[in-house]
Amino acid sequence: MDRPELEDGARKILLTNLRRGTADWNGKEFSFVVPSLRGYPFQWFWDSCFHAIALTHLDLDQAKAELTTLMSSALPNGFIPHIIFWEMDKQPDFLARNIVGMTSPNYSATMQPPIIAYAVERVFQATGDEEFKQKALPVLTAYYRWLRLNRDPDDDGLIAVIQPEEAGTDCSPKYDEALGLEELSNQGFIAALRKVYAAYEPMRGDDRRILAADIFHFEDVLVNSIYCFGMRSLARLLGDSPEATEFNREADRTLNALLTKCWDEETGAFFDLSGVAETQVKVVTISSLMPLILDDLPRPIVERLVNRWVTSTKDFWLPYPLPSVPASDPKFMPGNPRGFIWRGPTWVNTNWFLSHALRRHGYAGLADTIVTKTMEAIEKSGYREYYEPYTGEGLGASNFGWSTLALDL
Ligand code: GLC
16 A cells, blocks of 8 residues: 555544534533544543544644643543543443443543653654643643552552553453453453442542552553653653653653563563562563563563564464464454454554564564554555454454554554
């Protein structure tokens, strides 16, 4: 597919999925792209950040509007929700069909991987808009401080998620044990999640209390890699200032904790920590590779991850790399039956993260293959939510927003 074709396809999605208006519940103007008109008709946190990055290639004003809308939903304490229901009437039965942790009818009480500072940095680089940056900075500093104060109770530099959807990799097999999943299906996942939600009911909104209750407490490697990556962006945006020093210091602490607590020398992979007791969850998934996005990851670890996992044809190096779960895992499901997502297929957002990461670490050939194969899959089936890793067949939602990150590969 040539560049104009790729851009045309992306432009169509980003325009069709665009929502503009004024919210009846807070009187604020919104202008953002929904991940998919049918499945996800509201604003999602990390999707929005990806949309803004894709939009830097098509429409700079809309890229700014996407992030400005997201940041306008920040609460006074700094928290930014993972879903904002700008127009609930677009799908009034959404909450009857999905479960979302809430303390307000208009947004979720949960987070998503904190990529926002990087997205702001990219939009600032593309536009040079100083006013946009100056408005974003207090929102970003408050947000990353909120994460530190509310999600890192043991103060080790690793933040914890309280339910799998917060990590953006909803049904990943790495959560099965902590969730006590009884049936390997989306229904089984929802049933297990309902128990967690029921236990949270009296505490919803008080994250420190929820984490202390130790019901689902995951120091997730993907989330923390992105947290660290985001704080580096924030420090660069802050320039030469005490706040930049603060966020660089915190990013150093997060990297250090990933290395000392999550790296498993025997397996050659990073593992999440479950519970207050911080038990390593020895299930390799795409998130085990995510620290590669950090430029200062020690070289021997980079090489180990690449040689042992990324390029292994029994694991991640499939015809359409990189699958969300390695093929060697007994629970690997390349077809993702009925919405049981993040258990095998290849996603464009993780390919975007990891192809850039591999290139920065000197693996241009591997990065090129990931890019070519991603483009091939998009050419076959359009911008889909995820792809079958052996055939490249598109699966899940059609006209899916963040797959337009292909413009930025
Ligand atoms: C699914 C994904 C999540 C994404 C959301 C909207 O829940 O797992 O990462 O943000 O869909 O696209």
